[in-house]
Amino acid sequence: MTDTGRRRPFRHLTPPGVDDLHSAGGDAAGRWETDKPDERWVATHCAFCGVQCGMHLRVVGDEVIGVEPRMDTHNRGKLCPKGVAAYQQISHADRLTYPLVRDADGLRRATWDEALDRVVDGIRRVQTAGGPDAMATYGGASMVNEKTYMLGKFARVGLGTRFTDYNGRMCMVSAGAANYRSFGIDRTANPITDVAMADVLLVLGANVPETFPIYIRWFWEAMDRGATMICVDPRETTLARVAQLHLPIRPGTDGALLNAMLHVVVHEGMLDEEFIAAHTSGFEEAKAAVEPWTPARAADTCGVPAADIVRAAELFGSADKAMLSHARGLEHQVMGSRNAMAAINLCLATGNIGRPGAGYGTITGQGNGQGGREHGQKCDQLPGMRHFTDPGAIEHVAGVWGIDPSEMPEPGEPIFRQLERMEAGEIRGLLNICSNPMVSWPDQGRTQRILEGLDLYVVIDIFLSESALLADVVLPGSAWAETEGVVANSDALVCKINKAVDPPGEAKPDIWILTEIARRLGREEQFPHMSAREVYDELRRASTGGRADYTGITYERLEAEGPIAWPCPTDDHPGTPRMFEDLRFYTDDGKAHFNAVEVDPPAEEPDDDYPIRLTTGRNVAQYLSGNQTRRLGYLSDQTPAPWVEIHPNTAAAHGISDGSPVRVTSRWGTTVLPALVVRTIRQDTVFIPYHWGHPVAANQLTKASFDPISWIPAFKTAAVRIEASDEAAWAVTPPPVHQGGAR
Amino acid sequence: MTMERSIFVDPSRCIGCGACMAACRECDGHRGKSLMNLDFLDRSTSTAALPTVCMHCVDPVAPCAQVCPVDAILVSEDGVVHSPDASRCIGCQNCVHGCPWGVPKFDVEEQLVHKCDLCYDRTSVGLGPMCATVCPSDALYYGSEDEVRASRPRRAAVDVFSFGRQELQTGNWMVVPEEFSVLTFPLVGP
Numbered sequence: 038m039t040d041t042g043r044r045r046p047f048r049h050l051t052p053p054g055v056d057d058l059h060s061a062g063g064d065a066a067g068r069w070e071t072d073k074p075d076e077r078w079v080a081t082h083c084a085f086c087g088v089q090c091g092m093h094l095r096v097v098g099d100e101v102i103g104v105e106p107r108m109d110t111h112n113r114g115k116l117c118p119k120g121v122a123a124y125q126q127i128s129h130a131d132r133l134t135y136p137l138v139r140d141a142d143g144l145r146r147a148t149w150d151e152a153l154d155r156v157v158d159g160i161r162r163v164q165t166a167g168g169p170d171a172m173a174t175y176g177g178a179s180m181v182n183e184k185t186y187m188l189g190k191f192a193r194v195g196l197g198t199r200f201t202d203y204n205g206r207m208c209m210v211s212a213g214a215a216n217y218r219s220f221g222i223d224r225t226a227n228p229i230t231d232v233a234m235a236d237v238l239l240v241l242g243a244n245v246p247e248t249f250p251i252y253i254r255w256f257w258e259a260m261d262r263g264a265t266m267i268c269v270d271p272r273e274t275t276l277a278r279v280a281q282l283h284l285p286i287r288p289g290t291d292g293a294l295l296n297a298m299l300h301v302v303v304h305e306g307m308l309d310e311e312f313i314a315a316h317t318s319g320f321e322e323a324k325a326a327v328e329p330w331t332p333a334r335a336a337d338t339c340g341v342p343a344a345d346i347v348r349a350a351e352l353f354g355s356a357d358k359a360m361l362s363h364a365r366g367l368e369h370q371v372m373g374s375r376n377a378m379a380a381i382n383l384c385l386a387t388g389n390i391g392r393p394g395a396g397y398g399t400i401t402g403q404g405n406g407q408g409g410r411e412h413g414q415k416c417d418q419l420p421g422m423r424h425f426t427d428p429g430a431i432e433h434v435a436g437v438w439g440i441d442p443s444e445m446p447e448p449g450e451p452i453f454r455q456l457e458r459m460e461a462g463e464i465r466g467l468l469n470i471c472s473n474p475m476v477s478w479p480d481q482g483r484t485q486r487i488l489e490g491l492d493l494y495v496v497i498d499i500f501l502s503e504s505a506l507l508a509d510v511v512l513p514g515s516a517w518a519e520t521e522g523v524v525a526n527s528d529a530l531v532c533k534i535n536k537a538v539d540p541p542g543e544a545k546p547d548i549w550i551l552t553e554i555a556r557r558l559g560r561e562e563q564f565p566h567m568s569a570r571e572v573y574d575e576l577r578r579a580s581t582g583g584r585a586d587y588t589g590i591t592y593e594r595l596e597a598e599g600p601i602a603w604p605c606p607t608d609d610h611p612g613t614p615r616m617f618e619d620l621r622f623y624t625d626d627g628k629a630h631f632n633a634v635e636v637d638p639p640a641e642e643p644d645d646d647y648p649i650r651l652t653t654g655r656n657v658a659q660y661l662s663g664n665q666t667r668r669l670g671y672l673s674d675q676t677p678a679p680w681v682e683i684h685p686n687t688a689a690a691h692g693i694s695d696g697s698p699v700r701v702t703s704r705w706g707t708t709v710l711p712a713l714v715v716r717t718i719r720q721d722t723v724f725i726p727y728h729w730g731h732p733v734a735a736n737q738l739t740k741a742s743f744d745p746i747s748w749i750p751a752f753k754t755a756a757v758r759i760e761a762s763d764e765a766a767w768a769v770t771p772p773p774v775h776q777g778g779a780r
Numbered sequence: 781m782t783m784e785r786s787i788f789v790d791p792s793r794c795i796g797c798g799a800c801m802a803a804c805r806e807c808d809g810h811r812g813k814s815l816m817n818l819d820f821l822d823r824s825t826s827t828a829a830l831p832t833v834c835m836h837c838v839d840p841v842a843p844c845a846q847v848c849p850v851d852a853i854l855v856s857e858d859g860v861v862h863s864p865d866a867s868r869c870i871g872c873q874n875c876v877h878g879c880p881w882g883v884p885k886f887d888v889e890e891q892l893v894h895k896c897d898l899c900y901d902r903t904s905v906g907l908g909p910m911c912a913t914v915c916p917s918d919a920l921y922y923g924s925e926d927e928v929r930a931s932r933p934r935r936a937a938v939d940v941f942s943f944g945r946q947e948l949q950t951g952n953w954m955v956v957p958e959e960f961s962v963l964t965f966p967l968v969g970p
Binding site for chain 2: 121122250371658713
């Protein structure tokens with residue numbers, strides 16, 4: 038620092054409430070005099086993304102009028118633009134405020150009784166004709182745990198179907214499968230705060246600044262400490278921009294890269310032999326699998342210099358404390374689960390697990406992305422992250438649900454296997470809550486054919502999404518600020534969401550809707566109308582003894598102490614922010630498992646007809662399918678429509694200039710988008726953000742191909758051709774926006 | 781005439797997310813309008829971005845206020861350069877042209893100028909301004925020079941800027957590589 042001679046005296050002012058880092062519950066209205074005497078503040082967490090930033094909602098009467106930053110432990114007042122704008126969806130003019138049913142002229146207004154009768158009659162018809170399993174449910178990981186738990190119970194007990202699944206199928210299932218096979222439990226091993234303590238950071242397929250902006254501070258803190266950053270991404274993200282080593286690999290080749298890095302670690306004697314011998318199994322097989330993956334071979338596959346692969350391996354392998362983080366870039370591939378296993382192999386081989394600043398983290402995307410896969414809406418799971426393979430689990434959960442264990446349906450199947458059954462006419466009805474497949478599923482044309490072909494398609498949502506437009510019945514549900522509940526964030530921190538207002542108009546809490554359908558199906562005994570708190574207490578009982586044990590995490594504790602990381606089996610248990618500190622794992626032998634990773638090519642390889650690799654992803658101003666964020670004024674202004682990112686050399690070869698329309702065509706569909714010509718992407722790759730629907734949906738172009746282990750779609754590896762177009766880029770007509778600030 | 785805490789702008793940390801502008805729009809004094817800017821400097825070659833906030837110029841004090849013919853811009857004793865008083869502002873835009881940072885914004889419909897007042901409703905009672913409070917990456921940081929010096933190794937904070945023959949000292953700071961003590965902007969044009 039240069040002495041300017043004008044340094045000022047500094048007196049630290051403590052703003053009111055700033056030291057109160059754990060104010061998860063309660064009303065902070067007393068701390069700040071406003072000119073609106075009837076304004077109250079509701080402490081809660083954000084509706085969007087797995088960070089779950091703390092915030093206050095500013096409420097006047099029955100309307101949420103604004104947001105006030107809150108000094109919660111993990112965001113300390115910080116918010117991304119989605120967080121700032123989140124409140125604007127609550128009283129949004131587009132909210133669904135009454136039920137809709139379809140007749141010959143399309144969707145029309147109906148009473149709750151009429152709409153629910155239609156649903157119940159439809160379910161009875163479908164199940165009479167095709168059996169209980171002819172009806173399926175599909176949930177979302179943006180719902181609080183009380184809702185996801187209720188959906189799993191609704192499917193298994195209310196409908197008696199084995200077919201339930203959720204939209205984490207497009208999010209966390211690859212990482213989850215790898216976590217299970219390696220550690221025996223599905224959650225991030227180290228909290229993201231460990232990043233700040235690491236000496237070397239390896240980030241693969243995670244555009245942290247764009248998708249988890251709040252987490253970037255830990256990366257900056259690490260770099261201030263002198264940590265070395267290695268960033269693997271086909272695009273130069275703002276993280277890659279400042280990384281010491283950026284490996285812009287071909288999309289879909291992460292497994293080859295990670296195998297080659299382990300190859301270098303093995304051959305250069307950087308293994309943590311003591312750790313491997315004492316705490317792991319399966320190393321010899323994993324070692325044999327990486328033997329053919331020389332840096333030279335991987336360089337050829339990945340499209341980056343061999344020397345850079347060697348350097349990355351040497352940096353990671355020689356670090357005292359190294360942290361590896363990845364997100365969907367590595368996971369949205371047919372290799373998704375195996376890529377994550379290869380990442381874990383690298384951590385285990387170098388002894389980087391279970392220590393502060395040394396370990397492994399999968400960064401979870403959705404608001405309740407962690408919790409959404411714990412309590413029963415996922416096809417193969419019962420509450421508490423229990424599995425159908427455990428008879429004790431079925432007995433315990435059946436007891437909590439008040440059914441005989443013999444009534445418990447078999448484990449279900451991933452939604453994308455269920456789609457094959459829908460195409461075959463075996464599954465004839467679908468209840469979709471909190472998800473928008475017409476934007477988010479691959480091969481949009483197929484999605485539309487399947488949804489339109491169902492005998493009964495019911496949607497519960499807060500806005501009329503692209504997918505709700507196809508429904509037979511649309512039921513208006515509750516937004517996140519309209520019911521109480523908990524979510525588990527990316528670090529498995531259970532956070533308390535508080536209610537600010539009632540649902541608008543005739544809209545109802547989602548729990549009420551599911552309960553009412555179940556009751557009308559004759560399940561009154563198992564489905565009394567319950568408050569969120571009663572549902573949560575039942576969830577805690579159901580989770581007792583499971584891997585995701587919430588027993589000790591009560592609403593009262595969350596309100597008094599702030600977020601608590603599970604497992605937390607007792608009232609006085611402090612929670613578990615970092616896993617495996619005792620180097621005991623949840624596997625049968627208590628050891629961490631190496632998994633030999635065989636590398637397969639991506640689902641589609643570019644060829645003469647479709648010579649360019651298309652990878653899809655996200656933008657900071659939009660959340661998931663955009664059903665919420667595309668309606669919020671500021672966010673919609675930032676990115677009103679998608680674009681296609683192209684390298685200048687590729688653009689020039691096709692006669693494309695910045696901003697000009699480009700026709701992008703795959704084997705599955707075609708669209709026209711404006712070009713964003715930038716040097717920050719590989720020459721052989723183009724990128725399209727996926728948050729929009731037809732006619733500019735990225736998922737018109739993606740193939741319905743899946744990871745055979747996790748059934749995650751291979752969103753990151755489509756093959757396309759691009760042409761300069763003389764058509765105007767199809768303009769998205771954004772839904773009417775509600776300029777939240779200018780009231 | 782000095783601010784005990786001020787905004788430090790660190791472009792090396794900016795991730796271009798736009799949370800600052802989103803939050804600026806939430807300020808009760810100008811809801812729905814952002815009074816700051818965020819620019820991608822050259823998106824064709826880089827993802828680098830730069831937020832621009834009012835720097836609350838100290839010496840010479842507030843060029844925007846100096847050129848205001850109707851004294852609509854108050855500079856309070858704590859160094860904050862306020863938004864033009866709507867009851868005085870005649871919409872002449874002298875301040876828009878006089879500001880070296882391009883901060884005051886002219887509202888065509890209202891025929892009035894608005895500018896950042898460092899969230900005076902918040903900072904005057906010890907809260908941080910909205911933009912720096914929410915900034916996820918600390919590219920905008922509200923605090924003291926000592927805090928920044930302690931937490932950002934190999935960086936310097938400068939509050940002196942040279943525009944040709946004119947030097948300007950500001951209330952807010954830029955965080956830059958450590959070899960800089962003054963940021964010099966080359967003169968453009970004759």
